[in-house]
Amino acid sequence: MKKIRCALIGSGNIGTDLIYKIQRSPVLEPVWMVGIDPASEGLARAREMGLKTTADGVDGLLPHVLEDNIQIAFDATSAYVHAENSRKLNELGVMMIDLTPAAIGPLCVPPVNLRQHADQLSQGRSQDGSAPSGGSERSERGGLLAQMNVNMISCAGQATIPIVSAVSSIQSVAYAEIVASLASKSVGPGTRANLDEFTYTTSGAIEKVGGARKGKALAIINPAEPPMIMRNTISCLTDDAPDQARITASILQMIKEVQKYVPGYRLVNGPVYDANKVQVFMEVAGLGDYLPKYAGNLDIMTAAATRTAEMFAEEILAGRITLRAVEPA
Amino acid sequence: MDLKGKKVILHDMCLRDGMHAKREQISIDQMVKVATALDEAGVPYVQVTHGAGLGGNSLQHGFAPHSNEDYISTVAARMKQAKVSVLLIPGLGTMRELQSAYDCGARSVHVATHCTEADTSPQHIAFARKLGMDTTGFLMMAHLNDPAGVAQQGKLMESYGAQTVYVTDSAGYMLPADVIARVQALRDVLKPETEIGFHGHHNLGMGIANSIAAIEAGATRIDGSVGGLGAGAGNTPLEVFAAVCERMGIDTGVDLFKLMDMAEEIIVPMMEHVVRVDRESLTLGFAGVYSTFLLHSKRAAERFGVPARDILVELGRKKMIGGQEDMIMDTAMTMARERGLLQHVAA
Numbered sequence: 001m002k003k004i005r006c007a008l009i010g011s012g013n014i015g016t017d018l019i020y021k022i023q024r025s026p027v028l029e030p031v032w033m034v035g036i037d038p039a040s041e042g043l044a045r046a047r048e049m050g051l052k053t054t055a056d057g058v059d060g061l062l063p064h065v066l067e068d069n070i071q072i073a074f075d076a077t078s079a080y081v082h083a084e085n086s087r088k089l090n091e092l093g094v095m096m097i098d099l100t101p102a103a104i105g106p107l108c109v110p111p112v113n114l115r116q117h118a119d120q121l122s123q124g125r126s127q128d129g130s131a132p133s134g135g136s137e138r139s140e141r142g143g144l145l146a147q148m149n150v151n152m153i154s155c156a157g158q159a160t161i162p163i164v165s166a167v168s169s170i171q172s173v174a175y176a177e178i179v180a181s182l183a184s185k186s187v188g189p190g191t192r193a194n195l196d197e198f199t200y201t202t203s204g205a206i207e208k209v210g211g212a213r214k215g216k217a218l219a220i221i222n223p224a225e226p227p228m229i230m231r232n233t234i235s236c237l238t239d240d241a242p243d244q245a246r247i248t249a250s251i252l253q254m255i256k257e258v259q260k261y262v263p264g265y266r267l268v269n270g271p272v273y274d275a276n277k278v279q280v281f282m283e284v285a286g287l288g289d290y291l292p293k294y295a296g297n298l299d300i301m302t303a304a305a306t307r308t309a310e311m312f313a314e315e316i317l318a319g320r321i322t323l324r325a326v327e328p329a
Numbered sequence: 330m331d332l333k334g335k336k337v338i339l340h341d342m343c344l345r346d347g348m349h350a351k352r353e354q355i356s357i358d359q360m361v362k363v364a365t366a367l368d369e370a371g372v373p374y375v376q377v378t379h380g381a382g383l384g385g386n387s388l389q390h391g392f393a394p395h396s397n398e399d400y401i402s403t404v405a406a407r408m409k410q411a412k413v414s415v416l417l418i419p420g421l422g423t424m425r426e427l428q429s430a431y432d433c434g435a436r437s438v439h440v441a442t443h444c445t446e447a448d449t450s451p452q453h454i455a456f457a458r459k460l461g462m463d464t465t466g467f468l469m470m471a472h473l474n475d476p477a478g479v480a481q482q483g484k485l486m487e488s489y490g491a492q493t494v495y496v497t498d499s500a501g502y503m504l505p506a507d508v509i510a511r512v513q514a515l516r517d518v519l520k521p522e523t524e525i526g527f528h529g530h531h532n533l534g535m536g537i538a539n540s541i542a543a544i545e546a547g548a549t550r551i552d553g554s555v556g557g558l559g560a561g562a563g564n565t566p567l568e569v570f571a572a573v574c575e576r577m578g579i580d581t582g583v584d585l586f587k588l589m590d591m592a593e594e595i596i597v598p599m600m601e602h603v604v605r606v607d608r609e610s611l612t613l614g615f616a617g618v619y620s621t622f623l624l625h626s627k628r629a630a631e632r633f634g635v636p637a638r639d640i641l642v643e644l645g646r647k648k649m650i651g652g653q654e655d656m657i658m659d660t661a662m663t664m665a666r667e668r669g670l671l672q673h674v675a676a
Contacts, residue, residue, distance in 0.1 A: 224649075269658075
């Protein structure tokens with residue numbers, strides 16, 4: 001079967017784990033890995049696994065994009081270089097799956113809104129669901145840009161927003177708060193140095209994607225040995241007294257949806273109801289591809305990114321989506 | 330060791346750590362009353378925020394009746410000599426909140442991380458310095474890192490711009506030798522102009538002794554709270570510490586009798602429970618558990634029928650750290666299930 005050819009930008013833990021997940025995909029094929037350090041372990045491993053590599057950053061990839069027919073690129077670098085990477089690749093008609101907190105494109109949590117993003121791309125609609133205004137070239141470009149780039153929010157977002165959405169789809173949620181506890185060894189230097197960006201992006205996504213009127217995200221980094229498996233606590237305050245039976249059913253159904261791509265996504269305790277508060281205590285164990293199992297936080301990002309890319313790949317292969325180059329501004 | 334004439338800067342925690350002991354329910358009037366009494370007694374720094382610091386208002390940590398901004402601006406406007414400080418834990422509080430605290434009059438900040446995670450604080454420490462704030466790197470649960478590790482983490486905070494590095498005994502677990510080893514290790518690697526501080530909890534009754542040990546090893550800043558109003562068995566009781574300092578000739582610049590009066594007349598009447606070493610707070614100190622977990626564990630114990638001491642010991646075993654208050658209820662529920670007191674919801 002034909003596969004959509006992909007490039008991975010960033011040769012760290014996330015990029016390396018992505019190779020494994022993409023190689024297993026029936027519709028994706030990892031072709032290029034892009035790094036900036038010729039001596040990096042990630043690039044060496046990528047070569048061993050049969051990928052082409054460059055240590056010259058995204059510019060090292062650009063000359064090969066068309067001849068190698070790269071259609072989807074995953075960016076696991078940092079929020080600060082993502083914008084530039086995305087612009088260059090979008091101009092060549094490559095769709096970006098953004099794993100940094102840059103959040104240039106629409107936010108995507110697969111079981112919540114992936115279908116919606118794919119539909120919008122195939123219908124040429126902009127992010128908010130409105131048809132692009134024909135007269136303004138600028139807004140059309142903005143709309144296409146938004147669809148040629150989807151953002152995966154953050155590990156905490158991927159792990160918690162499905163639950164917030166499961167509650168808000170039953171009744172209105174005035175406030176949702178999530179606490180993500182991460183094993184110290186699973187939190188890379190980029191996240192550490194920019195913890196505020198993680199907080200802002202995740203808090204915003206709890207509102208925009210999760211459907212809570214106000215969202216708040218808390219992150220804890222725990223150095224215990226052996227490393228703790230990622231834990232997440234999700235608390236929602238509903239406007240009216242919670243319909244416990246329906247909310248519990250909705251949450252359990254959502255957990256099953258997430259388990260389709262993250263089998264280690266597990267309910268530990270709850271849902272617990274206390275007046276208008278609904279609390280759910282989750283654990284995320286990874287698949288243990290390249291990253292250890294405790295790093296469920298990284299695994300859920302790479303799994304969600306892969307799932308997202310697969311959905312777009314299926315649409316491209318079926319001829320429902322045609323990727324178009326974004327004209328330079 | 331002769332500490333005569335040594336100068337030590339005191340930092341009161343009643344209106345921040347003390348919020349924990351009051352379930353975050355301190356009114357603006359009480360804040361003003363306590364802060365003005367501290368100012369009057371010559372205490373140079375007064376910390377004022379939600380117990381969990383900036384960004385602390387949450388389901389996780391409880392909601393205070395007023396915003397941090399309201400507390401800080403009301404108190405700061407009344408201070409004659411004391412500086413208002415705040416706590417900022419990256420991952421909970423952000424630079425936006427620090428800017429807002431500064432705008433309300435805060436001029437000093439403890440930027441706090443777990444004792445092994447200093448590298449989550451560079452942007453916040455740098456930003457505090459940019460604002461011109463008196464900036465401290467605050468290494469929490471310091472018993473969970475060895476002296477060399479604490480020194481290395483302190484050095485990182487110094488490299489981000491911290492002017493003071495604290496050894497923070499959040500669990501009230503340390504003994505004087507533990508404190509001395511960590512303060513000395515910091516003194517060995519930090520620049521001479523970088524100050525060292527110690528923040529104690531009194532869970533093993535060691536608040537005063539540990540603070541004196543810290544000074545012997547080179548610390549020049551000590552956190553405490555008048556009447557010991559703070560999490561667990563409270564912070565190092567500041568008036569007691571001031572009295573010991575006076576006996577030893579250590580120069581704190583505070584008026585001892587005013588602090589004693591304040592403890593008796595203002596702080597003790599404010600307490601909802603007598604903050605002291607009791608069965609649960611002693612368990613914190615003995616098991617090395619974050620002091621703030623105390624009241625949360627008591628509530629979970631009541632709800633799920635598992636004794637608070639059992640929950641605390643289990644949290645210590647699982648090496649839960651500050652900020653993981655959600656894991657208290659989670660642990661209590663798991664224990665209740667194992668004991669046949671609770672059914673699992675999920676199929």
